[in-house]
Amino acid sequence: MKRQAEGSDFARMMAELQKQIAEQERARYSVELIAEARNPRNVGRMDEADARAVVRGWCGDTMEFYLRLDGEQITEITFMTDGCGPTVACGSRMTAMVQGMSLEEAGEVAAQDLIVALDGLPEENVHCAELAVITLREAIANCFKLDATDDV
Ligand code: FES
Numbered sequence: 001m002k003r004q005a006e007g008s009d010f011a012r013m014m015a016e017l018q019k020q021i022a023e024q025e026r027a028r029y030s031v032e033l034i035a036e037a038r039n040p041r042n043v044g045r046m047d048e049a050d051a052r053a054v055v056r057g058w059c060g061d062t063m064e065f066y067l068r069l070d071g072e073q074i075t076e077i078t079f080m081t082d083g084c085g086p087t088v089a090c091g092s093r094m095t096a097m098v099q100g101m102s103l104e105e106a107g108e109v110a111a112q113d114l115i116v117a118l119d120g121l122p123e124e125n126v127h128c129a130e131l132a133v134i135t136l137r138e139a140i141a142n143c144f145k146l147d148a149t150d151d152v
Contacts, residue, residue: 053138
């Protein structure tokens with residue numbers, strides 16, 4: 001009987017803890033960002049990608065993008081990261097934003113565009129959006145490097 005009471009106390013304590021975590025998360029991050037981080041799109045490495053890039057941010061986290069192209073159009077894009085929730089959200093939202101764009105259009109996407117699309121980021125997470133932009137631009141630059149070697 002005592003063991004059963006301890007079990008329900010523990011379950012109540014865990015439910016309260018989860019509720020507190022969710023409230024803290026909601027106080028820091030937008031609904032949009034939380035939804036994107038919890039259900040990220042286009043996650044994974046791509047076999048035989050036309051271009052890829054991996055960049056490590058100053059925080060020590062890495063972002064990777066893989067691109068499949070039709071001419072200069074991005075037909076498929078995936079990402080991987082070992083970063084925080086906001087970084088996952090930035091990688092995911094970036095893939096959704098640039099799929100179907102030309103390389104030139106995708107290269108013009110700025111961190112601020114990503115931040116607006118996620119309905120805001122706390123100041124301390126702005127670098128997560130910047131890491132996504134820098135990594136995408138590196139992947140785009142690598143596309144042109146591949147083109148250059150194709151001509152040789
Ligand atoms: Fe490192 Fe988000 S904290 S990229």
